[in-house]
Amino acid sequence: MIKAIFFDIDGTLLSFQTHQIPQSAIDALFKLHDKGIKLFVATGRGPDGLHVLNDLPIDGFITLNGQYCYNKKEIIYENTIQKQDISALLNHLHTHPFPCGFTEEHTKYFNMRDERVDFIHSITLNDDHPAGDCSHVVDHKIYQCMCFVDEEQEKDLLHIMPHCISARWHPLFCDISPVGGTKQNGIDKFLEYYHIRLEDTMAFGDGGNDIPMLMHVPLSVAMGNAKEDVKSIASYVTDTVENDGIYKAMKHFQLI
Secondary structure (H helix, E strand, O other), X not given: OOOEEEEOOEOOOEOOOOOOOOHHHHHHHHHHHHOOOEEEEEOOOOHXXXXXXXXXXXXXXXXXXXXXXXXXXXXXXXXXOOHHHHHHHHHHHHHOOOOEEEEOOOOEEEOOOOHHHHHHHHHHOOOOOOEOOOHHHHHOOOOEEEEOOXXXXXXXXXXXXXXXXXXXXXXXXXXXXXXXXXXXXXXXXXXXXXXXXXXXXXXXXXXXHHHHHHHHOOEEEEOOOOOXXXXXXXXXXXXXXXXXXXXXXXXXXOOO
């Protein structure tokens, strides 16, 4: 019996084409909530990017790919990048410059911006943060770094930041996060908090950073707009965001 559902935001709840959540998905979430099913988002966005959810009946928020998890009452879990890893990244940026966004609890800032950052912002409408001197970040709580590098450069970063992991949903950048904070870990933190069994959960996603989460829950749904590697590990593939994929999946599993 499904008691909790976890949703990615971008490309899952929120359309990259319209930058809106389809009305059918909104209707489905309210029907699920009325049935007593707990609803959570699991996203790479920070808390400052959740305005897109408007007044949806969300019970908990797994943000920054699991580094910062909270509900309307309290912080459930948080995880930050170690100071030595941040120092190594700053040193690396001096000799190998690329745009890097440093994410704190309620904001993000970049060391520099270029057309890659602007392009991603055109997709997410969530990356218009300013650029400037970021030397102070070594003394701040940094939950995640948005690094505009290719996959080979990504390997170099993980070599100099040994206490971190990476996740990627777009070829232009990867998210560098501390070991231990992941979407699936965020799921476990909320299940423990609300006393819900893992076998009573399902999750929806579309990107590469959703794969561990989709593999973690017993019932996983890939959006029709997801890439093939995501679809291949999902229990079920629904329609696209724009074609009422959330609503259709809920009807398929007779949850609404």
